[in-house]
Amino acid sequence: PTTAPVSPRYDSTDERSRNMIREGFWTEVFRLNGSVTPLVAGRLLGFTAFGAIIYALFEAFHLKNGLATAHYEYIGAVLALLLVLRTNAGYDRWWEARKIWGGIVNQSRNLAQIGLIYGPTNPSWREDYTRWVAAFSATCHHSLRGEHKFDEIQGMCEIVGTAETRRLSQADHMPLYAIHRVADLLKQAVDSGEMDRFYFLQAESERAKLIDHIGGCERILKTPLASAFSIKIRRFLFLYLMFLPIAIVDAAGVATPLIVFLVAYPLLALDQIGVELENPFSKSRLNHLPLNQISETIRGNLMASLEPLPPIIPHNAVP
Amino acid sequence: PTTAPVSPRYDSTDERSRNMIREGFWTEVFRLNGSVTPLVAGRLLGFTAFGAIIYALFEAFHLKNGLATAHYEYIGAVLALLLVLRTNAGYDRWWEARKIWGGIVNQSRNLAQIGLIYGPTNPSWREDYTRWVAAFSATCHHSLRGEHKFDEIQGMCEIVGTAETRRLSQADHMPLYAIHRVADLLKQAVDSGEMDRFYFLQAESERAKLIDHIGGCERILKTPLASAFSIKIRRFLFLYLMFLPIAIVDAAGVATPLIVFLVAYPLLALDQIGVELENPFSKSRLNHLPLNQISETIRGNLMASLEPLPPIIPHNAVP
């Protein structure tokens, strides 16, 4: 038999992603799950209520403010443009983080194949090597979610054993510890003459990329959007929404709160989406990346490739 | 004779693409084929009918809502900006996928040339090698379309034979299986002394890029646009189009449904185009990439290069 399917097939995309069937238009319109609406509901009601109060005051005292609203709209346009740009910047960060994790998948697969195909045939080296390559992505996942204590990372025991998991939990930097182990194993293979130096060169260049990848994730994690940029937007948003009912009450009358609601909803939601996209790793964010699942898939792929392939059957062999 | 043209010439661009003659302006205006219009027709009629009902109600009961529409337009502008940005993001994904497949073409050609020019002269090694390099892109094509069963991938039999196709259908990850085969063949060539280690270095670096490419495609396949981002747009779109007839009925009168139609059409179409561009691999999408055709062309190119070139005829030879 060929390689036994240890994990669910990585490329067996399930029915939904197979054709990437989007739920229909109407389902998406009414779905609350995965939406930021609950997170902004408070603010939204607050501004709407304020709009109602303004209307009541103007009505009660028969006020007229005679404000020209044209320039007010212009301010709103600047604000919307800023929000859209920030959402875009947030999406770019999120996609960059996804790309880096894609790189972790690629380099882990590649590093494993190089070691297993071109490396020593000694089974214990092969197993150690594969496990430590797989451990790298698992430590990245834990490290980026701020999980360092032994009980937070005990899933690692299955990969590298309890003793090494305990060491990991005490290490200065878990992913660097894991990749150091991989380097030790490579050095051992080269020094013992079981791995050709030319093969080593390829492995080492993939290993270096893994260090770049974890560094890239840490950069995204530790660097929020420039804060002056971010604070300013929220202050403009607040000022804009406060003055909005005053600006429109003359013309809109009883519809003032409704219009405030319709204007405030997209603006507050966009603002919140920008925040949600800022940290692609934290489980407390709506759109966090499935780091857990990705690193488990890497492990499945790698363990499945431990067994060497049987000899090629020529294409023109009689079946 | 020089290389026999096994497949249709890859670079023989047909008449249409030769000058990339676009069909004329008017043809494109009226073409339904390849358009998203049929996909959004239902929603479009729904919103238009709703506009007609609103008009009828206001007319029947002589209602006036006195709504100022200025801020309403502003909401529409935010919405349009969001839709355009999402369409752009979708197009970027689609183009990235195309670039990655361009890379699969490049690296397959290059890997084949390196093996065939710098590798062993043994014909059976050469044939196996070429076939497995060609098999890689074919497995990518099947894997990205979720085709794993033997009868779904039986076109592979022509490339690697029935027995290996059966193994592929049982492998944990088809493209990794194929590229593993290529690595085995390279190792065999180096270990037998028939391929210089310096030549091997070049081949291996191209092979590593192929693993990156399939990883890149899987990243695009498995990561839809951030869903909070996506859902939000559809909810705004719905709210906007529902309130639109109410907002304009005073001013537009009997033209209300027409204006709703003219406004809703581009917005709904843009929304749908964004969805269509999201998965560049699925055949159920309008603009899916011609993976089938690309991987067949690679195969044609590769098989055509199996035969070694005859010696160079000097440029100043008497003809």
Added chain:
Amino acid sequence: PTTAPVSPRYDSTDERSRNMIREGFWTEVFRLNGSVTPLVAGRLLGFTAFGAIIYALFEAFHLKNGLATAHYEYIGAVLALLLVLRTNAGYDRWWEARKIWGGIVNQSRNLAQIGLIYGPTNPSWREDYTRWVAAFSATCHHSLRGEHKFDEIQGMCEIVGTAETRRLSQADHMPLYAIHRVADLLKQAVDSGEMDRFYFLQAESERAKLIDHIGGCERILKTPLASAFSIKIRRFLFLYLMFLPIAIVDAAGVATPLIVFLVAYPLLALDQIGVELENPFSKSRLNHLPLNQISETIRGNLMASLEPLPPIIPHNAVP
């Protein structure tokens, strides 16, 4: 004597590009040559005439449509945004194609220098090598313009001789044939011991980039902008321009056709510019890249570097 100037100096930018003197503002305003205006004149007149007819009808029957034009403008804004984005996407493709050809220049120069400086001193090898490196860019140029027949590519005779040109015209893929020749020559140099393997590594990595470059050009050539995206824009444009005179005739009166003209001109022109930029290689496009000239310059540069440099004269030598 030092290297004889075989071709016009590549870096001798002529008077115009030396300071990249743009023709003045007014010249550019009135220049027809190189403009898309003639290409859209028909459509433009059509829509203008339609505007005049609408005006005449409304005038003749004293019609009033009472349409609010505010939302109509909003549709126009969405349309304009889409057109601008597509023009930008088209420009990006065009610039990407230019960059790839820049890469062909760089890698050709570099490959030639490596071969000529670090390679065999045998004059016939040197000449063959230089000619085949130069031939690569020439075959790219022909291949991207769809020229394959012997008489279409007979300019190649000067570079590689008639016999090889005939073989090229029969090859499955001309640029791959040419780069295969380069690889053969490199292998010959290494196998004969005349080129150190470390030198070879450098040459091979440049050669691999050339294969990437031709693949990149083919990707741009064979992949038009996603067609759903493209068709939709033209349909919106048509609908928008058809309803435009109806929407404005009440307010604009006799100026209706003029305004239709002023609105339709930039929109139709932008649409056409997007089409023109789509294929950067075809001579039938206004802004096609000067492939011919670039590949001739490469050849000039390369042939000029055939002759080895004389020994360095120390900087402090007495003149």
Added chain:
Amino acid sequence: PTTAPVSPRYDSTDERSRNMIREGFWTEVFRLNGSVTPLVAGRLLGFTAFGAIIYALFEAFHLKNGLATAHYEYIGAVLALLLVLRTNAGYDRWWEARKIWGGIVNQSRNLAQIGLIYGPTNPSWREDYTRWVAAFSATCHHSLRGEHKFDEIQGMCEIVGTAETRRLSQADHMPLYAIHRVADLLKQAVDSGEMDRFYFLQAESERAKLIDHIGGCERILKTPLASAFSIKIRRFLFLYLMFLPIAIVDAAGVATPLIVFLVAYPLLALDQIGVELENPFSKSRLNHLPLNQISETIRGNLMASLEPLPPIIPHNAVP
């Protein structure tokens, strides 16, 4: 015991960044710290006061200017678009600088691991090597902040000792001096036969990237945004805000200064944010990168990795 935690754990993200808890909406709205508001307060009050004076003049002399404000808004829109684009360009520079420093982290870690794992076992070489790799990022930090004098850089004494710190303060280019030291140490390791040439290749390619990184930072530091671009925006902003009260006084009446304030605030703030983002290194900027902290963390990481790892405990060892 495993590696002793010399520095605070690099990946122990503190409570705040662990979930990247943003301060709440309202906190950010009212926070002054880290905001550009104080920097633009003067200009803002100036323009508002000017608005009040204009209103007073028009009121006093019963003036009417009868200006159509529609085109005025259009100018404002162009201006806002320019400001938003410049802010975006500024943010891109800032993020590019952050990426380069991320690269300095990655390459420093990698260079240290390569030297410590694959290099000589001689403890003094190891210590010197690690210290000079750590010194590189520290010199970058000082150099980019313009600190060259001995007392400005005396923190370096802890890393490389007083004598070498003094030499650094006299060097032509501090980071080049430090990286030269690293190269000397590598050469010494190779020449003494303690480091395999294949290991050296990897180290050297990381070292080359560090030279690229400091060059990249210097490029950002020394190249302000194209000045014609920058000056023009400020002149337009000035003209726009000067004419604004005149344009709106007829319609806005007593609200003139308020509207001027509301329009001027986001525009002036955006302009200032663009300036703040321009130099990501200077401590006098609001959003400068924490170079100090990053280079100290690198040092902590590196010193912690000086001690070799204990042998691997197999994953299935009895605990």
Added chain:
Amino acid sequence: PTTAPVSPRYDSTDERSRNMIREGFWTEVFRLNGSVTPLVAGRLLGFTAFGAIIYALFEAFHLKNGLATAHYEYIGAVLALLLVLRTNAGYDRWWEARKIWGGIVNQSRNLAQIGLIYGPTNPSWREDYTRWVAAFSATCHHSLRGEHKFDEIQGMCEIVGTAETRRLSQADHMPLYAIHRVADLLKQAVDSGEMDRFYFLQAESERAKLIDHIGGCERILKTPLASAFSIKIRRFLFLYLMFLPIAIVDAAGVATPLIVFLVAYPLLALDQIGVELENPFSKSRLNHLPLNQISETIRGNLMASLEPLPPIIPHNAVP
């Protein structure tokens, strides 16, 4: 003594750039130097005068054109969007050119360090090598500015001596000549056994990047923005500004020329800035890059690194 400061310290940023102190808001507002205003003054006055004439005609003959200006504004918005996009594209080119020159700095430094640290100890080789690496950037600078004659490039005499400068002035391509010299020197070092082949690999890969850099600059120099794109914008701009006074004269009355001025100024200035940014190398452009200064700094850095560093003083040495 350590390295003598031959040139002004490269990293000694002067007072202004140290904190990148921008001149204040008001200074920039009123500064003419470095501004495009003088370049567009003629056109600006022309269009303003035309506005005055239109007003005078309408006034004299009591004309009313009854034009609705709403759609006219819309055309203006399309135009402004196009201009902003072109300015952005121009800025991107300018920044790309700056990045490439940053690369020339990086690779020159790196190539020099590799040669001087890992290369032959023979002083004359070291001097020749350093001089020719420094000569490369100097020839790039002259070549990109179109300076080829002996007296235009006589500053090179200080670097490579008069005899070689004369040869350069006759070479087919100056930067290729210089980099050829560097390759000759490297080959000589390898062939004489004084430079290890592994060291050579690093040097050669940096050398190849320098060839890419000069190619990148030539690409930017020789490829103006797609001309159909560029011409079209100027024609739209002209049409727009011609019809502007006619469109607004009814509403704006005597303020017509003022509004034309305020609208035309940013549009004409943006158009001109786009042109200025197009060629980042020419001294006749406002924002040309300081190629002269950059290449002199490279030379200073390189010459300063000729002297080998004294042995490391251990960090814990007694001072």
